[in-house]
Amino acid sequence: MKKFIISIIMVSLILTLFGCKEKQDPYEIENPGFENGINGWILESETSDLISSDITYDGNRKYMKEGNSFLTTQGLNEDIIITSSVFKIGGLGKISFLMSGQTSLDANVSLINNETGENLLTATNQLYDGVIFIDNFIRIIWDTEAFMDLEVYIQIKDYDDTSYINVDDFDVKIETEEDHLFYMNDVLLRSGIKTDNLLMSAEYYINLYKYRMDPETRYTYHVMGEMGWINDPNGFVYYEDDYHLFYQHHPYSTSWGPMHWGHVKSDDLVKWEYLPIAVAPIVLDAGGGAAFSGSAIEVDDALYIIYTENWMGYQHQVIAKSEDGIHFEKINDGLPIIDDSDLPFYANPIDFRDPKIFKEGDTYYTVIGSRQINNFGQVLLFSSKNLMDWEYIGPVIQGSTNTIYKLGYMFECPDIFELQGQDVLIMSPQQIPGHRNTHGTVYVIGDLNYQTGMLDGWSIDQVEEIDYGFDFYAPQTTIDAQGRRIMVAWMQSWNRSPMTAQYGWAGAMTIPRVLTLDENNQLIQYPIEEVENYRLNGRTFNQAESGLTSTNIFGNILDIELKFYPNEGKSGITLFGDETGNGTHVYYQDGYIYLDRTDSMNGRHPGDFYNITKAPVVIQDDGSIDLRILLDRFSIEVFVNGGRQAITSTIYGSSEHDVIYLFSDQETQFDLKVWDLVVN
Numbered sequence: 001m002k003k004f005i006i007s008i009i010m011v012s013l014i015l016t017l018f019g020c021k022e023k024q025d026p027y028e029i030e031n032p033g034f035e036n037g038i039n040g041w042i043l044e045s046e047t048s049d050l051i052s053s054d055i056t057y058d059g060n061r062k063y064m065k066e067g068n069s070f071l072t073t074q075g076l077n078e079d080i081i082i083t084s085s086v087f088k089i090g091g092l093g094k095i096s097f098l099m100s101g102q103t104s105l106d107a108n109v110s111l112i113n114n115e116t117g118e119n120l121l122t123a124t125n126q127l128y129d130g131v132i133f134i135d136n137f138i139r140i141i142w143d144t145e146a147f148m149d150l151e152v153y154i155q156i157k158d159y160d161d162t163s164y165i166n167v168d169d170f171d172v173k174i175e176t177e178e179d180h181l182f183y184m185n186d187v188l189l190r191s192g193i194k195t196d197n198l199l200m201s202a203e204y205y206i207n208l209y210k211y212r213m214d215p216e217t218r219y220t221y222h223v224m225g226e227m228g229w230i231n232d233p234n235g236f237v238y239y240e241d242d243y244h245l246f247y248q249h250h251p252y253s254t255s256w257g258p259m260h261w262g263h264v265k266s267d268d269l270v271k272w273e274y275l276p277i278a279v280a281p282i283v284l285d286a287g288g289g290a291a292f293s294g295s296a297i298e299v300d301d302a303l304y305i306i307y308t309e310n311w312m313g314y315q316h317q318v319i320a321k322s323e324d325g326i327h328f329e330k331i332n333d334g335l336p337i338i339d340d341s342d343l344p345f346y347a348n349p350i351d352f353r354d355p356k357i358f359k360e361g362d363t364y365y366t367v368i369g370s371r372q373i374n375n376f377g378q379v380l381l382f383s384s385k386n387l388m389d390w391e392y393i394g395p396v397i398q399g400s401t402n403t404i405y406k407l408g409y410m411f412e413c414p415d416i417f418e419l420q421g422q423d424v425l426i427m428s429p430q431q432i433p434g435h436r437n438t439h440g441t442v443y444v445i446g447d448l449n450y451q452t453g454m455l456d457g458w459s460i461d462q463v464e465e466i467d468y469g470f471d472f473y474a475p476q477t478t479i480d481a482q483g484r485r486i487m488v489a490w491m492q493s494w495n496r497s498p499m500t501a502q503y504g505w506a507g508a509m510t511i512p513r514v515l516t517l518d519e520n521n522q523l524i525q526y527p528i529e530e531v532e533n534y535r536l537n538g539r540t541f542n543q544a545e546s547g548l549t550s551t552n553i554f555g556n557i558l559d560i561e562l563k564f565y566p567n568e569g570k571s572g573i574t575l576f577g578d579e580t581g582n583g584t585h586v587y588y589q590d591g592y593i594y595l596d597r598t599d600s601m602n603g604r605h606p607g608d609f610y611n612i613t614k615a616p617v618v619i620q621d622d623g624s625i626d627l628r629i630l631l632d633r634f635s636i637e638v639f640v641n642g643g644r645q646a647i648t649s650t651i652y653g654s655s656e657h658d659v660i661y662l663f664s665d666q667e668t669q670f671d672l673k674v675w676d677l678v679v680n
């Protein structure tokens with residue numbers, strides 16, 4: 001036996017030495033994706049350092065390679081020729097490969113007749129717009145049917161010192177129509193055109209076009225999409241030492257459209273990292289299985305998301321699972337886990353969305369936004385032992401004619417959680433008559449009855465707005481490892497054209513806010529303290545005068561603390577100010593803190609109704625009011641007296657308007673502290 005093995009080794013050694021390797025399929029080339037380095041290719045150059053396994057080319061944009069490795073001539077200043085093994089044209093007579101690099105006619109891929117040396121086909125990287133696609137691999141498909149059974153080889157050349165070429169993933173033997181179709185789809189996918197694989201399509205589209213986004217016209221520390229439209233926060237969860245936040249996303253435009261779930265994570269809630277799109281619609285149509293809002297929960301180290309699928313006018317809830325917190329697979333065969341058959345007769349199946357899941361004891365619960373058949377809103381409670389089989393318990397809260405001035409109609413995005421022994425329900429009621437944003441966000445406190453589903457003890461008088469600004473909707477909360485209940489909301493409103501659409505994006509999230517209750521069960525919300533780690537360049541300004549004063553403090557990405565002692569009339573601060581004192585004014589007058597953004601809107605959304613808002617405020621025992629104000633180019637978030645009230649708004653930012661003023665009708669003591677917030 002031993003002898004036999006030794007002789008086999010000898011024979012194969014001899015065969016290898018004399019180049020008689022095991023015969024490879026004559027219709028294939030060796031090492032078509034450079035996964036074995038340069039093996040199987042003949043290289044005519046000094047260097048052999050041509051294989052890269054990089055994922056991104058600027059730490060950000062992706063090559064979109066296949067497998068581990070690809071070939072690149074980047075950084076080499078000599079003429080390079082690389083030749084494949086000889087093969088015969090076969091299969092369907094098509095050849096496919098990936099190519100990118102810096103535009104040049106002298107960096108190309110050719111198909112060459114083995115017998116005559118004739119150049120049959122050439123692809124140069126002039127094929128695509130060198131600025132846009134410079135290093136994103138695009139797919140080439142050559143039609144080589146005319147050369148069927150001809151002996152050929154592939155040659156990659158770079159004769160241009162100033163340019164380079166990247167290649168990967170040759171397939172010279174495409175045998176089935178299915179494979180051909182796959183490659184044709186991949187051509188579209190890689191050029192950002194939508195195909196069947198909507199998840200990858202969105203991912204590639206973003207990867208191709210996000211370079212157009214100018215960092216100077218984006219928020220710096222508020223979560224936003226890499227490009228395009230976003231709305232509600234979804235699936236906010238603390239999972240494996242990171243905060244994960246998903247969001248309603250339409251990457252293809254700055255308007256709402258077929259909903260995907262975008263995804264970011266952070267370890268401190270301030271600096272976020274983009275992850276691949278988590279969920280795509282089933283077809284690219286808002287009614288065709290778009291992935292509406294939902295929530296996340298960790299179970300046995302896996303991350304589950306439960307969300308609404310908007311399907312042909314009906315809405316139902318589906319569930320997906322992820323083992324790594326990044327890639328999600330629908331479970332339950334993609335079928336609904338809760339649908340209209342689970343609804344009570346008094347619920348309309350057309351508006352049935354936004355499940356927020358939580359666990360109490362050994363049972364899972366979800367609240368879901370709903371519309372009663374009489375058109376008023378309601379929140380429904382369901383329970384499950386296993387995440388898959390759900391049972392309706394009852395309505396948590398129901399609106400009626402008596403509640404429309406606070407609760408309007410359909411209740412979107414409900415969330416319920418325990419805070420200091422109380423159950424707090426937050427939700428976003430639609431169409432509140434006379435509401436400045438048409439739709440509002442409210443909270444109410446009670447005691448959730450797990451038997452009946454009812455929020456016992458709630459009353460309409462206790463229903464309060466969560467935020468008094470123009471841009472705060474669909475808040476969602478999570479609890480973190482420190483036990484903090486943290487809320488984040490969409491920092492934009494429906495029905496108003498987002499002012500940043502001209503920059504290629506629309507919508508963002510508020511700064512995450514820690515929630516607590518005060519002694520009167522009033523909800524307190526305050527920016528997570530982590531944001532203070534990014535304060536730089538602290539400046540102070542104190543004064544006790546009346547009139548308008550420039551503080552000579554400038555900036556529009558700022559963290560501000562202002563203590564002042566208001567008297568009769570107006571007193572406050574102007575942000576995003578121009579040289580005349582126009583800007584966004586935040587001031588106290590007669591029991592209210594006002595925010596007036598009229599001067600900061602460039603004529604957009606004219607009228608006081610859309611530009612002046614106010615929050616009731618109680619002056620503190622020492623006669624002062626404390627304001628904490630966060631600015632981020634296009635946004636202002638005001639927290640009054642430690643977060644007893646909040647006012648969140650977008651503004652139409654201009655980087656030239658960055659002066660801070662103080663103003664007052666009477667002599668007023670102001671103590672101002674300002675820091676730049678530097679998050680990059």
Ligand code: FRU
Binds near residue numbers: 293
């Ligand atoms: C709230 C909302 C949700 C829905 C989602 C769709 O802003 O209307 O009810 O799930 O947006 O994007």
